[in-house]
Amino acid sequence: MKPQGNRAAAKVTARKRRQGPPVVAILMETSRSFGRGVIRGISNYARAHTTWNFYIQPGDFEQRLPPSDIWTIDAAIGRIANAALANELQKRNIPVVCLEPGPYPGPRWVTNNTRELCRLAFEHLRQRGFKRFAFYGTGTYWGNARGQHFGQLVQEAGLSCEVFAPAHQPQHDAQLQLAAWLDKLAKPVGLFAQDDLSGREAIDACRYAGVAVPQDVAVIGVDxxxxxxxxxxxxxxxxxxxxxxxxxEAARILDGLMHNKEPESPVQVDPIGVVARHSTDIVGVEDPVVADAIRFIRERVNKPISVEDILDHVCVSRRTLEMRFEKIVGRPPHEELQRIRLQRAREMLINTDLKLTTIVRQVGFSSIQYMHRIFKRELGITPVEFRRKNRAYGA
Incomplete structure (x- = not known):
């Protein structure tokens, strides 16, 4: 009789809960920084614009909904990573905002700009002079999408990309296979891993195989x-x-769906940028002049250096440097300077409260007006608009 009493009490609780604010299920992995960051953004929206109760289950990708007689779920946001959860959401017929590729058949209203994050990884490796590239994934939906986009970018540059994406298998066997694959790769090579955990696995496998990071294999992850x-x-x-x-953005769109307002179009969210650490701290360029120029740019990009300063350092003619630099890096030196400065300015606008005058000085732009022109030309908005657009969500 005791279990029946508990069940009856649960139903009473569910009816009481139904009288309160809507319940939104957050189906995200709380064990990873990506999931925790998304949850923070959802909470920020709800706190500012509406009142929701949240159902959330700590853990990793294997999320599930609670029994319907205990929790009345009115809507859901999540990274739907398994077919069982996707089927259950369809059965309940509730508004859902699904993030990232996966088995849920509904529209992806909010996604990462997968091509842009892959482009950032590719450019980060390429500017270090790598001509060989590889991708390591573990077979997830979003990992496969990242592998496809990265491979396309490499191919569009006239280069080739090796791929290692094994089927699900015991961790030890997969690690041994990864180590063997890394050992056989032609080197030096720039490796893009589908996420940071995969990147760390690749570094560990390199150590097992006796492959030096970053000298033989430079590794970059995501998150x-x-x-x-x-x-x-x-x-x-x-x-x-x-x-x-x-x-x-996911919470904003879900709020509209809950009030029968379908969004005009899906939202793609651009990544912030690359955080460089020791796993890619190398210049993989055989041309000593270009390698020296790249090191000079990296070490002094926060100063108001110009192409003339680079020429004085490497002691070659402008035409010689531009031809050799563009052949290897894919752009002339002045464009590389501008690209790095723009990327650092974007990161500082999002991650700091520094004034524009301070940012201009720290990234090496000649003036606020010049930075303004670069932002308008490359991004279509001013630095102030860029900061307002990207800072509001995590405040």
Whole structure:
């Protein structure tokens, strides 16, 4: 009789809960920085614009909904990673905002800009002079998408990309296969891992195989999970995603769906940028003049240096440097300077409260007006508009 009493009490509780604010299920992995960042953005939206109760289950990807006679779920936001959860959401016929590729058949209203995050990883490796590239994934939906986009970018540059994405198998066997694959790769090579945990696995496998990181294999991941990146040896470079904005936009769209307002179009959220650490701290360029020029740019990009300063350092003619630099890096030196400065300015606008005058000085732009022109030309908005757009979600 006791279980029946508990069940009856649960139903009474569910009816009482139904009288309160709507219940939104957050189906995100709380064990990873991506999930926690998205949840922060969802919470920020709800706190500012509405009142929701949240159902959330601590853990990793294997999320599930609670029994319907205990929790009345009115809507859901999540990274739907398994078919059982996708089927259950369809049965309940509730508004759902699904993040990232996966088995849920509904529209992806909010996603990472997968091609852009892959482009950042590719450019980060390419600017270090790598001509060989590889991708390591573990077969997840979003990992496969990242592998496809990265491979396309490499191919569009006229280069080739090796891929290792094994089927699900015991961890020890997979690690041994990864080590064997890394050992056989032509080197030096720039490796893009689908996320930071995979990046750390790649670094560990390199150590097992006796492959030097970053001298033989430079590794970059995704998420900028600081704990994972910092405990890697060497520390792991990573593409930082704008997770709070993803969560904020997902909550905003879900709020509209709950009021029968379908959004005009899906939202793609751009990544913030690359956080460089020791796993890619190398210039993989055989041309000594170009390698020296790249090192000079990296070490002094925060100063108001010009192409003339680079020429004085490497002691070759402008035409010689531009031809050799563009052949290897894919752009002339002045464009590389501008690209790095723009990327650092973007990161500082999002991650700091520094004034524009301070940012201009620290990234090496000649003036606020010049930085304004670069932002308008490259991004279509001013630095102030860029900061307002990207900072509101994680405040």
């Amino acid at each position: 900028n999970d600081e704990l994972v990146c910092d405990i890697s040896l060497p520390s792991l470079s990573s593409v930082e995603l704008n997770c709070p904005r993803i969560g904020y």
